[in-house]
Amino acid sequence: MITEQPTFxxxxxxxxxxxxxxxxDSDMTIAQVSNNFDMTRAAVKKHLTVLSDGGLITVRTRGRERVNALNPEGFAPVRDWLVFFEQFWDDRLTDLKSAIEKNQPND
Amino acid sequence: MITEQPTFxxxxxxxxxxxxxxxxDSDMTIAQVSNNFDMTRAAVKKHLTVLSDGGLITVRTRGRERVNALNPEGFAPVRDWLVFFEQFWDDRLTDLKSAIEKNQPND
DNA sequence: TTGACGTGATACCAAATGGTTTCATATATA
DNA sequence: TATATATGAAACCATTTGGTATCACGTCAA
Structure with a gap:
């Protein structure tokens, strides 16, 4: 079973x-990602590990480099979670609509 | 500007x-929510405060009670965030498709 | 082969987090 | 009014988190 916790x-x-x-925008090595943030490479590496644990990125080896890329499938837990509530509100609206129509049959 | 940070x-x-x-399923008072978890009411209250800060729930006073309810609008930051990436992948697929058609004009 | 480069991993630290207990305050009720 | 109920808030604690510095290891290039 996929646990959504690491993702969130x-x-x-x-x-x-x-x-x-x-x-x-583009796949990046750890060093490239680090260049865009005001913190050490070690700190960025930790963040990348968390993102990998959450399934949001994949990492492939290229020589002595490690290339990080988005993993579209990793976003599924968030999508599913959101759908649960949106579906819930859709049902609520449907119920509300039918209730209104029931009380106002003269449309 | 709405900051997505408290939501996430x-x-x-x-x-x-x-x-x-x-x-x-239903709006609940703090005590009612607490009954469903194996922790003190104070701990649950803290969680409710965080949810409120994140805009995910609203709280209304009913006598000496405080009734907590979902706030559909509070889910927007997550939806927007997700749409950013899904749109991105849609564009990628479109680009891929057109690139393929370009190289295989004999469909 | 010998550095230089890119990364992994560990120890360490301050601050945030998630929990507790305790007490204060406001409202409902006998 | 007196008491019970529902909540708010603060002090406190252990653990997690996000950062640092440092060193070890594999790979590329001269």
Missing amino acids: KALADPTRREILRQLA | KALADPTRREILRQLA
Whole structure:
């Protein structure tokens, strides 16, 4: 079973969400990502590990480099979670609509 | 400007996400929510405060009670965030498709 | 082969987080 | 009015988190 916890946890930090946005533009090595943030490479590496644990990115080896890329499938837990509530509100609206129509049959 | 940070932060904790799911069934007072978790009312109250700060729930006073309810609008930051990436992938697919058609004009 | 480069991993630290207990305050009720 | 109920808030604590510095290791290039 897929647990959604690592995914939501990974998204809780603004630096990590910014990393995802940048990876949307292009895959990047750890060093490249680090250049875009005012923190050490070690700190960025930790964030990338959390993102990887959350399934939001994949990492492939290229020589001595490690290339990070978005993993579209990793976003599924968030999508599913959101759909649960949106579906719920859709049903609520449908119920409300039918209730109104029931009380106002003269449309 | 709406900052998405409090929203994502609120969603990082499994207890808080479970509270949201329960509130989808019915609005609840703090005491009612507390009854569903194995922790003190004070702890639950803290979680509700975080959810409120994140705009995910609204709280109304009813006598000496405080009734917590889902706030559909509070989910917008997550929806917007997700749409950014899904749109991105849609564009990628479109680009890929047109590139393929360009190289295979004999369809 | 010998550095230089890119990364992994660990120890360490301050601050944030998630929980507790305790007490104060406001409202409902006998 | 006196008491019980529902909540608010603060002090406190252990653990997690997000950062640092440092060193070890594999790979590329002269």
